[in-house]
Amino acid sequence: MTYICKQFLTNYNQKCLPLVRRQSSASLWSLLLNCRNLSSHAITDSSTSMVRVLSVAEKNDVAKNVANILGRGAVRTREGLSKFNKVYEITVGHNTLGNCNMSLTSVCGHLFNYDFGTQHKKWWSCEPKDLFWAPIEQTCGDNNQRIKQTLIREAKRCDVLIIWTDCDREGENIGFEVITVCRSANPRLNIFRAHFSEITVEAINRAFNNLIRPNKKLADAVDVRQKLDLRLGAAFTRFLTLELQKLRPELRDTKHVVSYGSCQFPTLGFVVDRHKQRENFVPQKFWSLEVNYKKNGFNAKFHWKRVRLFCELSCLAIMSKVMDNFEAIVTNIQTKRRTKWRPQPLDTVTFERSVSSKLKINAKKAMAIAEKLYTNGFISYPRTETNKFPPELNLVNYTQLQIDSPIWGQFAQRILNNGPNPRNGNKSDNAHPPIHPTKYAPNLTGDDKRVYELIVRHFLACLDKDAVGFETTIDICVNEEIFSLSGLRIEEKNYLEIYIYDKWSDKEIPQFSQNERFIPDSIEVTDGQTTAPELLTESQLIALMEKHGIGTDATHAEHIEKVKERKYITETPDRRLKPEGLGIGLVDGYDEIGYQMSKPHLRSALEKDLQAICDGLKNPEIVLNNQIIEYEKVFKESLKHKNRLFDAVVRKL
Structure with a gap:
């Protein structure tokens, strides 16, 4: 007993010594256990x-x-x-x-x-x-x-x-x-x-x-989200599926589930909205003028300062006036220094968008690859909202790791020689730094290699200098109408040498002098028409989800994949997102009864509440109850107007 007491008191820096001296042997064990629970240290094996x-x-x-x-x-x-x-x-x-x-x-x-x-x-x-x-x-x-x-x-x-x-x-x-x-x-x-x-x-x-x-607050926020998703998902999914099967009995045989999710629907809504903008687009014809002139072996195409007119007669009238005296006079020559900004440090949303648009790998697969690279120690944690490097992060060490690469080793060495100079953003989740390489990985293959390479190139690019060029703009006047020509001369490629995903090319133009006069080779009327907006790409959809607070950086890819799995949207051969009949019908149905479930405001409000729980500003149970009440109102309206709701859905099937 004496040895145990001494060992215990040593471990606890003798904080309990006065108390122990006053205790009998019978109560000593009880005291030891009580003190053990009060201590911030564990009892050691004696x-x-x-x-x-x-x-x-x-x-x-x-x-x-x-x-x-x-x-x-x-x-x-x-x-x-x-x-x-x-x-x-x-x-x-x-x-x-x-x-x-x-x-x-x-x-x-x-x-x-x-x-x-x-x-x-x-x-x-x-x-x-x-x-x-x-x-x-x-x-x-x-x-x-x-x-x-x-x-x-x-x-x-x-x-x-x-x-x-x-x-x-x-x-x-x-x-x-x-x-x-x-x-x-x-x-x-x-x-x-x-x-x-x-x-x-x-x-x-x-x-x-x-x-x-x-941190219990973070865990509480997830509990609220899980409980709410369970209730909403089950209630709306059962309602939508069972009611639709009554109208279309053949769907029972396919076991088709019309699922609902408070993130799925707004994600679907963005895709449907763009589809409708495209479908409802009415093209407008326009006309324009351009001046062509060849000098010193260079073809110069001067564009009209008015850009375009939507009235052909007006354009032809101006063309007639120009042709009365079509001598061109150089009225202004201006050369300005131009900068192409290097990228900011890589957060999750930027990573998902970059991999989707530059490597043609969907966000879900990209995140799976990033998780594997992280687990194997090749990159930092890939789920982060931070786009600025914290001061304590040793950028020199991480850059040093890459100098053995035969591809970007010399570039990494140049950064070390000049000193890393990050172009930091202004976002931080105060939890994780931006995504960056943590080890040189020469033996990766396939998509793992491509994703890792993008992360390394992005990291090195944001530590280098911006690209620098000089843009020359030349204005000419032809009988009071102004036309313009621009050219670019790149002086310092800097980060563009490593960041192969950004393009910035020289555009050579002939030299002119102020007040120079010349006769154009041709002055032409051109025509065209406005074009409909393209369907969304996955990269554009992720940007909209982030802007409107749908999901988090960790869940964007998951929500997109879910609406694909449900056949609400499909992907076109050129990797754009197209809504299918059921997806359009669900959006139309809720729009019809006056509840825009496909719009982001309901889920966006929840995400703000979840963050407030994490920050200790809101009570989890109150948030959960308030959210249930809001969605229950929508459900009751769905029941009340279910005929109008499902008429709209069935029309699109």
Whole structure:
């Protein structure tokens, strides 16, 4: 007993010494346990002086890589109860916990799901409107039971739990699911969270030695979103599907589900809106003038300052006037320095848009590749809203990693010679830095290689200098009508040498002098017509979703894929998004009854509320109840006017 007391007091810096001296042996154990719960440190194993730590990551590969980094390669592997989630054992020293025996394991995303009880789970078990307030429960599915049992087994013999899930809202929520399971097995666990943005030696060691507490507010926001999505999705999906099957019985045989999601519908709405703009577009014919002149081997085409007229007779009248005296006089020559800005650091939305437009890889696949690159330590965490590098990020070190590349090594060395000079944006989520390479990866192949290369080129480009050129504009006057010609001479390509995705080309024009006179080779009337807006690309759709607050940087790709899976939209051969009959009908139907469910305001308001929960400004339960009430109003109107709603849907099938 004496040895245990001394060991305990040493671990707690003798904070409890006066109390211990006043206690009898019978009450000493009770005092030790109470003090243990009050301390911010774990009790050590008195026989080994080692703290027993359980670390849990979101994926097996992350757990394995963290173990290898902290254990410096000295890792013992044993099986978990799930064959996909191993347990890695290491011995590691911590700056406050001391020497630790650590077991690292993982989950596979969320452990739990929200669902209705048996009374409401089946489609025909209740009216869809009942689902807005029906009881829901959180359950662990069969696929996760073995993972759960592994956590319980490991937690029972540990003193400290460290959460290593992804450092975003979703990861924090998964972390609290892990905490729930582990605390059920061991209520005395001291719980920490490791905050990291990349899986590198420096970042993982820094996270381990600067542990923080998990953030319940972030997890609460995800719980609200999950509960609301369950209620809305189930109520509207059952209503839409069952009512449509009554009108079109053949749909029952195909088991076709008309699903609803509060992010899916606004995403669909953007695509339908552009489609309607295109369908309803009425082209207008226009006319213009241009002056052509060849000098010193260069063809100069001067464009009309009026640009165009929509009246042919007016254009012909001006042409007649010009032809009365068609000598041209150079009235103005102006040369200005032009700058083509280098890109800002890469946030998730810019990454998704860039990969979609430049590499022709859809956003969902791009994010899957980025997750794999991150897990393997090649890039930083790919889900970030930040487009400015924090001062503490060592850009020199990250640039140094790339100098061995035969493709961009010389460019990286030039940046090191000049000093990295980032063109920072003004957005920060105060959680993760912009996406950047964390390791040189010469052996990647296929799309993994292409995505990694884009990230590296973007990173190096934003550290270099803007491209510089000089634009010369020449104005001429032909019988009072002004025409203009522009040319460009690039003086310094700078970042364009590495960022092959941006184009900026020299455009040579002949030299003219002020007041110079010449007779044009031709003066012509040209005609054309206005063109309809193109269907949206995935890149443009993501931009609209971000602008209107639909989803988050982490979920844009998921929502787009969902409306594709539901056959509400399809992709054309030139990779544009086209709405199909059912998608158009659903948008038309809700527009018909006066509730624009395809417009972004409802979901956008929810996203703002979720952020307010994260910031501690709003109560989760109040937000959830208010949102349910708002959507319940829409549902009641849908029931009231269902004939008009479904008439519009059926017309498009």
